[in-house]
Amino acid sequence: MGVPSDDVVVIQKGRRPGEPCIITVNCPDKTGLGCDICRIILDFGLLIEKADFSTDGIWCYIVLWVFPDSSSPVVKLSNLKNQLQSVCPSCSVPFYLYQQATRSSSSPxxxxxxxxxxxxxxxxxxxxxxxxxxxxxxxxxxxxxxxxxxxxxxxxxxxxxxxxxxxxxxxxxxxxxxxxxxxxxxxxxxxxxxxxxxxxxxxxxxLSPDMTKLKKTNVTMDNSLSPAHTLLQIHCADHKGLLYDILRTLKDCNIKIAYGRISPNIKGYRDLDLFIQQNDGKKFVDPDKQSALYLRLKVEMLHxxxxxxxxxxxxxxxxxxxxxxxxxxxxxxxxxxxxxxxxxxxxxxxxxxxxxxxxxxxxxxxxxxxxxxxxxxxxxxxxxxxxxxxxxxxxxxxxxxxxxxxxxxxxxxxxxxxxxxx
Known part of the structure; x- marks a missing residue:
């Protein structure tokens, strides 16, 4: 039967002024879904404080803690929810049918x-x-x-x-x-x-205040912690849309994310831990592929x-x-x-x-x-x-x-x- 459409995206306002809204997405998975969601969050003028997401390759669960950007208009939560639901695969039809429909559709x-x-x-x-x-x-x-x-x-x-x-x-x-x-x-x-x-x-x-922060940007990969996934660890200067830029890069490279955690901004820096796979389900063990991904991510984070x-x-x-x-x-x-x-x-x-x-x-x-x-x-x-x-x-x-x-x-x-x- 699947999950009712109203429960695919749940937005919970902060209980007190100054507390973040919590956005929960619970739906079938697809490659690049995290990127699509972060793009909408950025489009609505919201800043992601921290995030957690996981998937088994079939179903995914995403939690985002967001604040409004002080320079943005007031967000209409019903519009935000509708937009987030629009990029989530349908819960009522088989996923492969959803993918076919998505590929053939075009916007007027x-x-x-x-x-x-x-x-x-x-x-x-x-x-x-x-x-x-x-x-x-x-x-x-x-x-x-x-x-x-x-x-x-x-x-x-x-x-x-x-x-x-x-x-x-x-x-x-x-x-x-x-x-x-x-x-x-x-x-x-x-x-x-x-x-x-x-x-x-x-x-x-x-896009960083000084060169000191740029030099502290680090990207590492570790294949020892999981039998099926490569741990991608990123430490870099924070900026508006950082998570979107990283997930956009992974989406364009057709890289799957099984689990991810994004820490809050600490003294202008972010830490990201992402367990990733290549599109064929293999880990990143080839040094040339690791180097190519590292350089691509570095370009996207620095400018x-x-x-x-x-x-x-x-x-x-x-x-x-x-x-x-x-x-x-x-x-x-x-x-x-x-x-x-x-x-x-x-x-x-x-x-x-x-x-x-x-x-x-x-x-x-x-x-x-x-x-x-x-x-x-x-x-x-x-x-x-x-x-x-x-x-x-x-x-x-x-x-x-x-x-x-x-x-x-x-x-x-x-x-x-x-x-x-x-």
């Missing part, structure tokens, strides 16, 4: 078009144009009339009297032609996507996002890139965090790709009302993987002269720290 795509009067602070500090006409491509979560109406209502509530018109409609495959961005110069692409960073580049690109400021002719651009999952999903909340950082600095986003007439392509619906500003998102293939690239054309102000390298570094540093919760 909607086009949101709105015209509004611009004002300073309306779109995270824009305020340069008398009118703002935006096109936004939305995926997922709009499959019901209720969700579509809620989307329109939230947008109108945020824009208020500034909103002139707002429409939502289903579109076809033609949106794919809007999915890319203009080609990057070889110099910019090299700086943004290179796999191995030199020490000075690690210092500027890595899971790339942030640079570059010149495009007379203009100054902020570029942010993050690797895309093999499933095609990009990292959540990047758009929100970048525009928040720029607003905090008082920097206006003048335009994005003037030739594109301020076109915006957004992959996911979550908290989109806070994401709206002038920016472009596209996909680029580089370094044997796909990247999601955000481009922002910055406007100079009296505090930040964009011709000054020190000012550029300050902007990039603030964006990095906001992205990683430093």
């Amino acid at each position: 795509v909607y086009l949101l078009t709105f015209l509004c009067l611009d004002r300073k602070g309306l779109l995270h500090g824009n305020g340069n144009l008398p009118h703002l006409h935006c096109l936004i491509v939305l995926r997922d979560l709009l499959h019901t009339k209720e969700r579509q109406d809620e989307t329109i209502k939230q947008l109108r509530d945020v824009l208020g009297e500034s909103c002139i018109s707002c429409e939502l409609q289903l579109v076809g495959p033609e949106y794919e032609s809007l999915h890319g961005i203009p080609s990057l110069s070889p110099v910019v692409a090299e700086e943004l996507f290179r796999c191995e960073l030199l020490d000075k580049e690690t210092r500027s690109q890595a 899971p996002l790339r942030v640079i400021i570059a010149n495009r002719g007379p203009d100054t651009e902020l570029l942010v890139a993050n690797p895309v999952e093999l499933s095609g999903k990009g990292r959540p909340r990047v758009f929100y965090d970048v525009t928040t950082a720029l607003k905090t600095l008082g920097i206006c986003i003048f335009s994005v790709r003037k030739l594109r007439n301020k076109l915006k392509v957004i992959q996911n619906y979550q908290i989109f009302c806070e994401l709206l500003t002038q920016a472009e998102i596209g996909r680029v293939a580089a370094s044997d993987r796909e990247w999601e690239v955000y481009t922002f054309l910055l406007e100079e102000n009296h505090n930040f002269q964009l011709s000054n390298m020190v000012a550029k570094n300050q902007i990039a540093d603030r964006v990095r720290r906001t992205l990683m919760g430093w």
